[in-house]
Amino acid sequence: MERRSRLLGFAALVAACGLVAAAIFAWRHRNTAQGGPFLDPPTRGDRVLIVAPHIDDEAIAAAGYAAASLRRGAEVSVVYVTSGDCNRTSAEIMDFTLRPGARDYLAEGKLRIQEAIAAMAVLGVPRGHLYFLGYPDRGIRPMLENPGTVIRSPGTGRIAVPYEEAVSPGAEYRLDNLEKDLRTVLDKTRPTIVLFPVLFDAHPDHSATGRLTLRLLRRTLFGLRRLGYLVHARHFPSPFRKAPRLPLLPPDRFAGLHWLLFPMAPADEAAKLKVLRAYRSQRRDPYLFVLMDAFIRRNELFLDVK
Numbered sequence: 001m002e003r004r005s006r007l008l009g010f011a012a013l014v015a016a017c018g019l020v021a022a023a024i025f026a027w028r029h030r031n032t033a034q035g036g037p038f039l040d041p042p043t044r045g046d047r048v049l050i051v052a053p054h055i056d057d058e059a060i061a062a063a064g065y066a067a068a069s070l071r072r073g074a075e076v077s078v079v080y081v082t083s084g085d086c087n088r089t090s091a092e093i094m095d096f097t098l099r100p101g102a103r104d105y106l107a108e109g110k111l112r113i114q115e116a117i118a119a120m121a122v123l124g125v126p127r128g129h130l131y132f133l134g135y136p137d138r139g140i141r142p143m144l145e146n147p148g149t150v151i152r153s154p155g156t157g158r159i160a161v162p163y164e165e166a167v168s169p170g171a172e173y174r175l176d177n178l179e180k181d182l183r184t185v186l187d188k189t190r191p192t193i194v195l196f197p198v199l200f201d202a203h204p205d206h207s208a209t210g211r212l213t214l215r216l217l218r219r220t221l222f223g224l225r226r227l228g229y230l231v232h233a234r235h236f237p238s239p240f241r242k243a244p245r246l247p248l249l250p251p252d253r254f255a256g257l258h259w260l261l262f263p264m265a266p267a268d269e270a271a272k273l274k275v276l277r278a279y280r281s282q283r284r285d286p287y288l289f290v291l292m293d294a295f296i297r298r299n300e301l302f303l304d305v306k
């Protein structure tokens, strides 16, 4: 009798565990189970501006959305806040050195600008719609937190924009210069939709770029659509590998926010794949290689920022 009640107890425990597991699974996949909420692509007359902390973020987060926008006759522009000139791994590989110096990082920044021009041409974004600001990779948060101070780039060692392709070559690495350049881009592109990093992205350049963009948008423009995107967070994307048939869902701890799923049409998925492949220097970095591929999913993911 005692044995039978123990067996019954065990069976009840197994059933309860099964129910909990099913509930967790359903909760994690509630967005897709509910079929949305979905984000519609822009239409003719829309002007999309993607604010990217580094060259390649625009493609990782939103190449599908950009491709759909272009197909429907909307304009797409991209502003690159930094040139990604402090990526140690890719500077090491590019220059066959284990101790990249300032010159290696500068060469990397120049190469990445050319890669961006080529990658965006693949997507159909003309050179005139690309804005390179050239502020220091890994220096955006220090600039934001130390207004008035000139920041030195941890990669190139420079204290002013060293790229002739930039919006303001020679501008000192100071917050007011960066804000002025971003305002210039907003004035030129007059966006109806702005995409920028969410404030809780784990990369300091991303969160600082998000804060800066939101601050400027609140001050200068009204009535436009603001969409946040997440690139760096623990356990994101999950699984951390190429899984094109799976949805891209927010990490559990941010799941309560107002996310929108942008479904990828086959043409947009193919375009995204091509654009990511064009960022050859970054794909030599094993972490970035996997990260890029992990963002090829059934949908892209945006936060509706009110």
Ligand SMILES: [Zn+2]
Residues within 6 Å of the ligand: 053, 054, 057, 203, 206, 231
């Ligand atoms: Zn980035």
